[in-house]
Amino acid sequence: xxLSQYAELFLAESREHLSACNQLLLDWERNPASPEPVxxxxxxxxxxxxxxxxxxxxxxxxxxxxxxxxxxxxxxSGRAPADEIIQLLFRATDALEKAVGLAVAGxxxxxxxxxxxxxxxxxxxxxxxxxxxxxxxxxIEAPEAPEPPDSHNLPxxxxxxxxxVHVVIRPEAPLKGGRAMLVVRxxxxxxxxHRVQPAAAAFESDDFDGRFLCELETARPAxxxxxxxxxxxxxxxxxxxxxxxxxxxxxxxxxxxxxxxxHIRVDLRRLDTLMDLxxxxxxxxxxxxxxxxxxxxxxxxxxxxAIQISRLSADxxxxxxxxxxxxxxxxxxxxxxxxRDVARQLDKQVSFRVEGKEIELDREILDALGDPLVHLxxxxxxxxxxxxxxxxxxxxxxxxxxxxxxxxERSSVAISISDDGRGIDRAKILEKAKREGVxxxxxxxxxxxxxxxxxxxPGFSTAESVTSVSGRGVGIDxxxxxxxxxxxxxEIRTEPGKGTAFVLRxxxxxxxxxxxxxxVGQERYALPLTYVAETVEFGTxxxxxMEGRDAIVLRDRVxxxxxxxxxxxxxxxxxxxxxRRPVIVLEMGERxxxxxxxxxxxxxxxxxxxxxxxxxxxxxxSGATIMGDGVPALILDSAGLV
Amino acid sequence: MSHTVLVCDDAIxxxxxxxxxxxxxxxxxxxxAETGTQAVEKYRQLKPDLVTMDIVMPDMGGIDAVxxxxxxxxxxxxxxxSAMGQQALVVEAIQAGAKDFxxxxxxxxxxxxxxxxxxx
Numbered sequence: 104x105x106l107s108q109y110a111e112l113f114l115a116e117s118r119e120h121l122s123a124c125n126q127l128l129l130d131w132e133r134n135p136a137s138p139e140p141v142x143x144x145x146x147x148x149x150x151x152x153x154x155x156x157x158x159x160x161x162x163x164x165x166x167x168x169x170x171x172x173x174x175x176x177x178x179x180s181g182r183a184p185a186d187e188i189i190q191l192l193f194r195a196t197d198a199l200e201k202a203v204g205l206a207v208a209g210x211x212x213x214x215x216x217x218x219x220x221x222x223x224x225x226x227x228x229x230x231x232x233x234x235x236x237x238x239x240x241x242x243i244e245a246p247e248a249p250e251p252p253d254s255h256n257l258p259x260x261x262x263x264x265x266x267x268v269h270v271v272i273r274p275e276a277p278l279k280g281g282r283a284m285l286v287v288r289x290x291x292x293x294x295x296x297h298r299v300q301p302a303a304a305a306f307e308s309d310d311f312d313g314r315f316l317c318e319l320e321t322a323r324p325a326x327x328x329x330x331x332x333x334x335x336x337x338x339x340x341x342x343x344x345x346x347x348x349x350x351x352x353x354x355x356x357x358x359x360x361x362x363x364x365x366h367i368r369v370d371l372r373r374l375d376t377l378m379d380l381x382x383x384x385x386x387x388x389x390x391x392x393x394x395x396x397x398x399x400x401x402x403x404x405x406x407x408x409a410i411q412i413s414r415l416s417a418d419x420x421x422x423x424x425x426x427x428x429x430x431x432x433x434x435x436x437x438x439x440x441x442x443r444d445v446a447r448q449l450d451k452q453v454s455f456r457v458e459g460k461e462i463e464l465d466r467e468i469l470d471a472l473g474d475p476l477v478h479l480x481x482x483x484x485x486x487x488x489x490x491x492x493x494x495x496x497x498x499x500x501x502x503x504x505x506x507x508x509x510x511x512e513r514s515s516v517a518i519s520i521s522d523d524g525r526g527i528d529r530a531k532i533l534e535k536a537k538r539e540g541v542x543x544x545x546x547x548x549x550x551x552x553x554x555x556x557x558x559x560x561p562g563f564s565t566a567e568s569v570t571s572v573s574g575r576g577v578g579i580d581x582x583x584x585x586x587x588x589x590x591x592x593x594e595i596r597t598e599p600g601k602g603t604a605f606v607l608r609x610x611x612x613x614x615x616x617x618x619x620x621x622x623v624g625q626e627r628y629a630l631p632l633t634y635v636a637e638t639v640e641f642g643t644x645x646x647x648x649m650e651g652r653d654a655i656v657l658r659d660r661v662x663x664x665x666x667x668x669x670x671x672x673x674x675x676x677x678x679x680x681x682x683r684r685p686v687i688v689l690e691m692g693e694r695x696x697x698x699x700x701x702x703x704x705x706x707x708x709x710x711x712x713x714x715x716x717x718x719x720x721x722x723x724x725s726g727a728t729i730m731g732d733g734v735p736a737l738i739l740d741s742a743g744l745v
Numbered sequence: 746m747s748h749t750v751l752v753c754d755d756a757i758x759x760x761x762x763x764x765x766x767x768x769x770x771x772x773x774x775x776x777x778a779e780t781g782t783q784a785v786e787k788y789r790q791l792k793p794d795l796v797t798m799d800i801v802m803p804d805m806g807g808i809d810a811v812x813x814x815x816x817x818x819x820x821x822x823x824x825x826x827s828a829m830g831q832q833a834l835v836v837e838a839i840q841a842g843a844k845d846f847x848x849x850x851x852x853x854x855x856x857x858x859x860x861x862x863x864x865x
Contacts, residue, residue, distance in 0.1 A: 109758060109761065109762060116757055116758045143803070146755070146802070146803055149828065150755060150756045150759075150801070153849045154756055154759065157758075157762060157849055158850075277848040278827065278846065280835070280836050281832060281836055281838075281839060281846050284835075284836045284839045285845060285846075288840075303836070307832055307836050309832050311832070335845075335862070336845070336862050368757065
């Protein structure tokens with residue numbers, strides 16, 4: 104059997120269980136007297152063990168087996184574990200996670216199993232005092248005197264009388280006690296079993312060697328008895344020989360059932376390919392609509408077909424987008440452990456809460472989001488939350504709080520990381536920024552926006568000392584680049600003494616977005632609707648200036664303008680701009696900008712294609728798309744414009 | 746007509762593998778259950794010819810599920826899927842009415858032998 108086909112599934116499912124382990128350990132650490140975490144941990148580790156053994160990953164199976172053993176003892180003891188045990192289990196879970204990854208990569212031998220000795224030692228200490236097992240007692244009474252094993256060559260007893268049946272289970276058979284119990288049950292269908300030797304309770308022991316005797320009262324001939332015993336399987340020898348098949352089992356009626364819901368796992372690459380194909384279909388649909396518009400005079404049916412095709416491809420597109428949607432908990436679930444570890448390392452007290460776990464995002468976006476969130480969470484623990492003593496001095500709860508929230512907005516998802524820590528010291532950042540020449544010397548205070556821009560400069564670090572956790576001058580800039588690449592934005596809010604919040608806004612899906620198609624000169628540009636707040640006409644709203652830039656006043660708010668003609672250097676052969684140019688107002692959280700274009704052509708769905716910007720390209724494009732007529736158009740990056 | 750099977754295991758990995766082994770041998774897997782409670786419920790709905798039952802599952806374990814199913818249908822044909830070191834649990838499952846067991850890691854041939862024995 105080719106096992107490699109199951110490796111991906113093994114990895115995915117093991118990771119889910121490992122993530123559950125971390126969560127359960129956190130629960131247990133908080134509430135050591137609770138019986139639920141250990142039961143869940145046992146199940147998770149047990150499942151990993153079974154899967155690993157099936158895959159032939161011996162080291163993973165061994166490690167999980169010993170963890171399972173320890174957990175089993177802890178579960179039975181019913182006592183709250185010492186903190187060292189929980190810390191050991193955290194380390195063991197980490198070791199298991201690494202071993203799983205190495206095993207799937209074909210490098211299982213590199214797995215570090217140093218933690219095994221500790222686990223075994225802890226298991227020995229946790230082992231509860233032996234108790235008589237009562238499992239088999241109620242089933243078969245097993246009296247005293249063992250019949251000598253060589254007594255099996257008895258003459259056939261007359262029908263109706265008791266006879267001894269001596270059975271030997273194959274030495275290589277697994278769980279011989281289970282097999283023996285099946286034999287006993289089988290014999291009970293032939294008559295009355297008066298005695299089993301050794302006692303059936305011995306079957307439950309791993310030391311059981313597979314040899315036992317039954318005293319059976321039956322009218323059936325020896326041949327029937329032997330056949331019955333052998334039908335159980337894995338039987339090496341029975342006292343009586345010969346015989347033909349026998350079965351007590353009557354075939355059941357086969358009834359095929361309805362109402363099944365089945366899940367399958369699909370490689371994400373398949374979905375990507377499907378998405379690309381649908382993307383092309385959407386493009387062709389656009390062409391078809393253009394053609395239909397030209398021909399509809401000759402044959403009105405073409406219009407009908409075009410409409411149907413549009414509807415069907417829209418449905419198809421929705422289905423595939425839904426298939427790619429993944430709840431955020433799949434990435435968020437590892438964060439409680441992360442926050443706890445970082446907090447412990449830094450001697451901080453932090454409670455961590457996640458809200459909106461069920462909010463869904465495109466799998467690709469979600470995957471790319473993991474690292475930026477890790478950076479921001481580490482920062483929150485390291486720079487945000489104060490040490491307990493400092494918090495007490497400021498009359499705050501010594502335990503700080505970090506909240507990670509996901510909220511669905513219009514066509515985007517907002518993810519915020521907020522802490523109730525010390526906040527960012529604007530004056531200090533300003534001073535440092537001036538020293539490094541990042542801001543003009545005459546600037547007196549930093550707005551939230553400016554603050555973020557300063558913090559997000561590569562290499563700009565505010566940490567007074569570099570810790571192993573953060574403060575190496577990477578972090579916000581990396582996070583910002585990643586989020587921008589996904590078509591998203593970052594915003595910061597901070598208040599001295601009260602805390603800091605980072606808000607990330609991301610499109611729900613990457614692959615197909617609704618966009619405004621705007622014209623500038625002879626070119627067309629696509630502007631995703633995700634961040635389009637409204638459009639107004641230049642000249643119908645009051646004009647002003649803001650920090651030396653042109654701006655409009657919109658409902659008492661000043662919105663700076665970006666003239667795409669100027670920005671993109673459109674000139675020369677381009678026709679003169681129309682007298683009344685439209686302004687597209689973009690809104691990203693608190694930030695706004697009005698984009699001045701020559702005209703607005705349409706609103707349509709575009710298929711986003713990544714593109715490698717040639718050097719020197721303005722940083723205002725996030726990708727490209729092919730229009731219905733086959734001509735490419737660049738997609739404007741809202742975050743780069745606002 | 747091929748025999749119908751209900752596969753009960755909390756790991757998708759295991760369900761996939763068991764389903765593959767059985768499907769290749771011509772069985773029809775008509776349902777899957779992730780917990781003991783689901784197993785009992787699906788058995789009632791689907792009346793399969795055979796049930797494969799993991800021992801350790803959340804919610805209701807495999808052994809309790811065997812008891813419940815056998816209570817509904819004393820002729821139910823249940824094959825336990827166990828792991829090494831679960832001797833006592835396997836013995837208990839058989840007492841509860843399971844007809845046979847296989848031990849992880851599964852070898853397809855041994856699984857099919859056990860299935861044949863159970864179906865008779």
